[in-house]
Amino acid sequence: MNPLGPQHVRELIRFVGLTRTRELNCSECRDAAGELAERRLAGLPLDEALERVEHHLQLCPECTEEFRALERILREAP
Amino acid sequence: MVISVHPGLIPPSAAESEIIHLAIPYARLNIPALPPPESSGPNDWPEALRAPDNGAAVALLRAHLATRLRVALSDRSDVAEAQIEDFAQESVLRVLSQLERFAGRSRFLTWASSVAVNVAFTELRRKRWQDVSLDALVEAGEQLANETLAQDPASGDEEDRTRLLESLREAIATRLTGRQRAAIVGELQGLPFDQIVSLLGTNRNAAYKLLHDARLALRRHLSDAGISAETIRTAFAP
Numbered sequence: 001m002n003p004l005g006p007q008h009v010r011e012l013i014r015f016v017g018l019t020r021t022r023e024l025n026c027s028e029c030r031d032a033a034g035e036l037a038e039r040r041l042a043g044l045p046l047d048e049a050l051e052r053v054e055h056h057l058q059l060c061p062e063c064t065e066e067f068r069a070l071e072r073i074l075r076e077a078p
Numbered sequence: 079m080v081i082s083v084h085p086g087l088i089p090p091s092a093a094e095s096e097i098i099h100l101a102i103p104y105a106r107l108n109i110p111a112l113p114p115p116e117s118s119g120p121n122d123w124p125e126a127l128r129a130p131d132n133g134a135a136v137a138l139l140r141a142h143l144a145t146r147l148r149v150a151l152s153d154r155s156d157v158a159e160a161q162i163e164d165f166a167q168e169s170v171l172r173v174l175s176q177l178e179r180f181a182g183r184s185r186f187l188t189w190a191s192s193v194a195v196n197v198a199f200t201e202l203r204r205k206r207w208q209d210v211s212l213d214a215l216v217e218a219g220e221q222l223a224n225e226t227l228a229q230d231p232a233s234g235d236e237e238d239r240t241r242l243l244e245s246l247r248e249a250i251a252t253r254l255t256g257r258q259r260a261a262i263v264g265e266l267q268g269l270p271f272d273q274i275v276s277l278l279g280t281n282r283n284a285a286y287k288l289l290h291d292a293r294l295a296l297r298r299h300l301s302d303a304g305i306s307a308e309t310i311r312t313a314f315a316p
């Protein structure tokens with residue numbers, strides 16, 4: 001494990017800045033990821049529920065990794 | 079204006095209007111054409127998968143998910159074809175056990191793909207588990223409040239930054255438990271979340287809550303210290 005440095009402190013501050021009282025967890029995010037990916041790809045507006053999914057993605061590298069993979073699937077194997 | 083939509087695109091579900099709505103901009107966006115209905119599958123996937131004679135639907139779903147996982151994992155040299163078949167098989171079982179979670183707000187195969195991607199990436203992340211103990215995380219958590227923040231080269235650059243770092247250091251030291259500090263260190267180190275869960279000896283929901291409570295506590299402390307949300311967002315923004 002490498003020691004923590006200034007870049008980790010920046011990341012922590014970013015996380016703290018994004019924190020809301022009510023947030024989605026990973027499985028709630030996953031439930032709506034397909035809808036978000038389809039609507040983003042189609043350039044359609046997002047409602048508040050999908051905005052909360054985007055908020056979770058900003059905080060969660062693992063859901064982001066999976067969401068990017070899903071977007072790739074929709075683009076390349078629709 | 080009449081827009082012809084391929085019949086295979088529209089499962090006759092409760093969310094039909096939503097799906098038709100989505101289909102129109104797809105045509106405008108000039109993305110590759112959708113496969114014909116006989117290859118994309120039944121009009122009502124959940125019904126076909128729940129039916130007693132679901133063999134054909136299950137086999138078709140497995141083939142679709144394998145194709146899609148090949149796309150999602152195509153730039154990973156560490157994934158063999160046999161593994162993709164295993165992931166697809168595992169994904170089908172997961173989809174079948176979670177059918178009630180499909181709310182019909184996306185196409186079924188999109189939702190099933192999100193399940194498959196989660197199955198595959200969760201397994202692949204296990205390979206990235208680092209050789210680290212809870213004690214090491216706890217120790218790094220203690221350092222977070224002391225050396226790590228004290229060493230930040232931005233300290234003293236600017237009044238806002240200095241106050242923010244000082245309050246954050248104080249908040250980490252006084253508002254968090256050792257486990258919360260350890261979990262934060264794990265997250266910042268990029269440990270797979272399942273590994274953090276395992277090190278803490280808990281479950282995903284409890285670990286997520288522990289981290290969320292920690293971020294909330296830090297945020298409240300900063301707020302009590304008079305540091306605005308704007309300052310938190312912008313003090314170190316690139």
Ligand SMILES: [Zn+2]
Binds near residue numbers: 025026027029064
């Ligand atoms: Zn997540």
